[in-house]
Amino acid sequence: MLDSNQLARHCLSAFTHQVPAALAAFYRIDAGLLACDFQLQGMQASMHDAYLEHYRWLDPLQPKLCAAIDQPVIALRDGLAHQDPGSSQEYRRFLHRHQVVDVVEVIAHLGGRPALGVSLLRCQGQQPFQPDELHSLLALHGLMQMAAAGLQAAPPTDRLQTLTARERQIALLLQDGASNKQLARQLDLGLPTVKTHLINLFRKVGVSSRTELVSRLFL
Template sequence: MLDRSRDDPVSSSAYGTALGAAVAALAGLVRPSATVFYSVGTDNEPSGFELFGLAETMHRAYLQRYCTLDPLHPSYCARQTHSVLTLTGALPEPARDRSIYWKRFLQPHQVVDVMEVLLRDNARTVAAFSLLRMAPAEAFNADELSRARAVQPLLEAALVSLLRRERPMRAHTGGLPALTHREQQIARRVRNGMSNKQIASDLALAQPTVKTHLLHMFRKLGVSSRTELIGALFL
């Protein structure tokens, strides 16, 4: 059997397919209102967010003001032994009236519950799915928690080996311009070999919008083609 390198585009395509299948499986089993997938670095900081059904305005507010206050932040999760965690366990209801995170972020966005499904590699959390329930839906019940715990090892087995080969996007250092979250989403899909039409469908955007984002990225990075864009960001 061939051992594909991290630069093999087939590996990236397989990763995108596996992630999509994982999100669909969780949607069927647990029925979240929105899902966020993210990687976790060795410093226990989240990055590389992929949003599924979550408004970008809410995500920006989280990153700018509330990430460090999150009771389910990866630094908290790293100290836990379980692979499926809940907001109730991290922030019990009696403590919520004293929580800025709850009162100023979750409540205004009508979030009633959060479930975190962790993916570990040799005991270290390397990625996670954050599953959000918004009103009028109710909090996750015991049966849904049980389903998440049952599927977690399968998600871990499917994704962790691909994550090891997934080359991360270069950080905003050395003069490399910062990309918006949407530009990062599009860049990863370009790297995975998706056409503008496929990207538009995947992100629920119009094709001209995808083209406009790409032109903005070309200007930011000083490149003139998709191949050069991939080289600037991933190689």
């Protein structure tokens, strides 16, 4: 049986092989319909961090809005059609800054709610996703849905036992996509102290980024 890490790797490999994309991400969707526990393919950490800190709430394909559209495969144009023009324009500027020309989301459901997602992004030099490619993603979605239904997630508490209470707080906030500024505000710490905690936490867990940390502790 696949675990979450294996499912993420298989999904990213299969989806980008069938429908080529310059960048991709696999993520879990929490009970509040917030994307978390990202695994990235080809995407720079700086772009992902900027997204989490400044643009995720402007994303027309964020899980909450995808749930309202209620389709398993959702193209960027469909998300933009349901968003106000001001937010759309600002989010388009973010994509343009990173040379992204199109995005599509594939959403799997567990227990009647969105639970897992895959983002596929095409960049400058590639054409937008075509109708036949979206149809191919529908077929892959069925396989993703079946694999997701068999997941048995390991309890995160077992993996957090080696951390201090403060490190566990930080790890759980990182799981929800908190930025350094959000960590500082919620923990009532200065930014330099937050950065020191993160360096120590990364070293203890044996990772080099927050994405790797979340994957190691929670997937």
